[in-house]
Amino acid sequence: MEILGLLTSLLTPLVVLILGMKINKALEKTKGVMSRESDWQALWASKFLEVAYEYHTRVTEMVTGMSQVQSIEHSKRPGWEDESGEEAARVGHAMKRLTVLDWEIQSVVRFAPKHGPLVVNAEKRLHGLLMELRRTLRGDLEVIRQGQFEFDEAVRYAHAEILGLAPAREALPASGA
Numbered sequence: 001m002e003i004l005g006l007l008t009s010l011l012t013p014l015v016v017l018i019l020g021m022k023i024n025k026a027l028e029k030t031k032g033v034m035s036r037e038s039d040w041q042a043l044w045a046s047k048f049l050e051v052a053y054e055y056h057t058r059v060t061e062m063v064t065g066m067s068q069v070q071s072i073e074h075s076k077r078p079g080w081e082d083e084s085g086e087e088a089a090r091v092g093h094a095m096k097r098l099t100v101l102d103w104e105i106q107s108v109v110r111f112a113p114k115h116g117p118l119v120v121n122a123e124k125r126l127h128g129l130l131m132e133l134r135r136t137l138r139g140d141l142e143v144i145r146q147g148q149f150e151f152d153e154a155v156r157y158a159h160a161e162i163l164g165l166a167p168a169r170e171a172l173p174a175s176g177a
Helices: 002-075 080-111 116-136 141-163
Strands: none
Touching: 002 080, 002 116, 002 141, 080 116, 080 141, 116 141
């Protein structure tokens, strides 16, 4: 009986050690998979934020550029035609870049199924406001600024969703930004 007790007291720590090593190995494997997923999320969330920020910046360039074109044309100072043409070319470049950014935004927001459509809706609304301003050279710039803010808010929620995080504030309404 003493031998059985001694054998049991020696085998128990050995069994615990073997089970502990197996559990540790399984945890390390799971940790590695989660780390790779986290890296993937961080990469795409970063790319999305970069593209959305550039979109925001190009909107600002367009609005201020169109305002400059109007101001230059109204001034009629010497060389105004060349200056106006240069500024109009910058506005045109910003508009072309917005088209590329739109494509990239719509590619990445697929990783945010809940808030991604809000980004697309806000972006389309903002794009429409810009096109109308460009076409008529008239418009309420505060409406465009509000559209820009709605786009930025939608981006914030989609970015958090891509990262698998809850945004700091209450979620946007599902009906749109």
